[in-house]
Amino acid sequence: MALQGWRFFGVSATIIIYIGGVLFLSMNNIPGSHPKRTRIERFAEFSSFHSPRFPMPSRKMTIRWCRDLKYLNRELPNYTDYKAGDYYTALPSDASANLQLQGIAPSPMLTALASFPGSGNTWLRYLLQQATGILTGSIYKDYGLLKTGFPAENVCNSSVLLVKTHEWGSKAWAPFSKAILLVRDPEKAIIAEFNRQSGGHIGFASPDRYKRTKGKYWQQFVSNKLKGWELMNLSWARNFTGSIKVVFYDDLVQHTERELRRILEFLEFPVNEQLLRCALVRKEGIFRRKKRLLSFDPYTDAMRAELLARRRIVYGVLGRHD
Numbered sequence: 001m002a003l004q005g006w007r008f009f010g011v012s013a014t015i016i017i018y019i020g021g022v023l024f025l026s027m028n029n030i031p032g033s034h035p036k037r038t039r040i041e042r043f044a045e046f047s048s049f050h051s052p053r054f055p056m057p058s059r060k061m062t063i064r065w066c067r068d069l070k071y072l073n074r075e076l077p078n079y080t081d082y083k084a085g086d087y088y089t090a091l092p093s094d095a096s097a098n099l100q101l102q103g104i105a106p107s108p109m110l111t112a113l114a115s116f117p118g119s120g121n122t123w124l125r126y127l128l129q130q131a132t133g134i135l136t137g138s139i140y141k142d143y144g145l146l147k148t149g150f151p152a153e154n155v156c157n158s159s160v161l162l163v164k165t166h167e168w169g170s171k172a173w174a175p176f177s178k179a180i181l182l183v184r185d186p187e188k189a190i191i192a193e194f195n196r197q198s199g200g201h202i203g204f205a206s207p208d209r210y211k212r213t214k215g216k217y218w219q220q221f222v223s224n225k226l227k228g229w230e231l232m233n234l235s236w237a238r239n240f241t242g243s244i245k246v247v248f249y250d251d252l253v254q255h256t257e258r259e260l261r262r263i264l265e266f267l268e269f270p271v272n273e274q275l276l277r278c279a280l281v282r283k284e285g286i287f288r289r290k291k292r293l294l295s296f297d298p299y300t301d302a303m304r305a306e307l308l309a310r311r312r313i314v315y316g317v318l319g320r321h322d
Contacts, residue, residue, distance in 0.1 A: 063126075063149040063285065066278035067133045071152070071159040111162040111267060112179040114236050116229045118192030119184035120249045121164050123285065124263075125150065127252075128161055130279035131260055132269060138164040161267065168235035177242045180263060183318065184249035186229045187299065187307050190222055222303055230310045237317055246318050256283055 113136070115121045122145065125136040135152035137160035138145075146153040152160050162180065165172060173179065184192075236244065245266045252259045257280055264271050299307070315321065 064282060065133075065149075066130050066275050066282070069129055069133055069135050069151070071135055072161065073159045109158050110156070110176045110178075112173065112176040113162045113164050113182065114168070114173075114179050114232075115164075115166065115182035116184070116186075116189055116193075116225075116232045117166050118189040118194075118196065119182050120252065121166075121182055122150075124182055124247070124252065125162075125164060126285045127256070127260060127279055127283060128263070130282060130285075131264065131276050132161060132272070133275060134161040134269075135159075136161050136164065139167070140164070161269070166232070168232045170239075173236070173240050173242070176240075178266070179236060179240055179242060179244045180266065181233065181236050181244055181246045182249060182252075183233055183246060183314075186226055186311055186314075187304075188249075189229060190225045191298065193225060194218075194221060218298065219300075219303070222299070223306075226306060226310055230314055233314050234317060237314075248320065256280060 113121060113124065126149065128134075129136055129149075135155070136150065137152045137155035137157075138150070139154070139156055141154040142150075143153075156163050156175065163176070237246070243266075245263065247259060247263065257276070260276065260279065261271060
């Protein structure tokens with residue numbers, strides 16, 4: 001009897017554990033059952049990690065700099081806790097309190113490198129670091145970039161040449177007195193961002209990704225990103241009150257030297273001819289994604305019509321009518 005009792009207890013416990021496990025797994029697979037993660041930035045950069053599906057430059061793909069990189073002013077602290085719109089937290093407590101009490105906006109003499117994701121921001125930062133020997137910063141902290149040529153990631157003060165941002169709105173541009181707005185054709189920028197989200201900074205999205213959920217995922221992605229592309233560029237162009245220089249990605253590719261000279265003039269940074277020549281020789285770098293032709297056109301006729309309409313609006317405001 002005792003033996004039969006223990007057997008019955010063991011079988012019962014096993015059944016209970018099995019049923020409990022099934023219920024637990026089922027509840028965790030219910031859509032919307034997970035707590036939502038807070039998004040800090042509108043276009044948060046992904047943390048990089050080692051995976052064959054998300055290639056990043058390996059240790060063998062080291063960058064050859066024209067000269068050792070340095071800060072403009074090493075005495076300035078690096079405010080690594082800075083987030084978009086939180087400039088006051090990057091000031092000493094007394095200064096921050098005084099500014100807020102007086103209602104005075106800070107004027108840190110910072111230059112923003114603003115762009116929609118996929119517009120060549122990282123490549124332009126690379127070119128400028130080569131041409132000047134000065135580090136560039138970012139409001140984000142991308143560990144992949146931090147380890148492979150951009151040690152001033154998350155540095156947002158005038159110790160760096162300029163600061164990368166994908167944000168827009170009054171809080172986004174509050175820390176900056178000048179801005180470079182890097183603009184790329186939305187057709188190319190959206191695909192570049194789709195590739196980055198699927199394959200990292202230099203990888204590609206697999207063809208199957210475009211056909212996910214019978215193409216609805218890609219269709220929604222294009223719709224959302226096109227709206228973001230228009231809002232981001234128009235917001236900076238129309239509402240930023242500081243000095244602004246618009247740089248078109250296609251011009252940077254086709255006329256790299258001319259555009260770099262104009263950018264350095266805007267930054268009021270003296271041109272070092274030797275460094276500039278070196279930067280042009282090494283202009284490709286390791287963060288410019290190689291071209292890849294798809295065996296199909298990811299854009300439908302309706303998508304292309306919408307892309308063209310939005311492009312005309314934005315380019316018209318920016319003074320480009322070709």
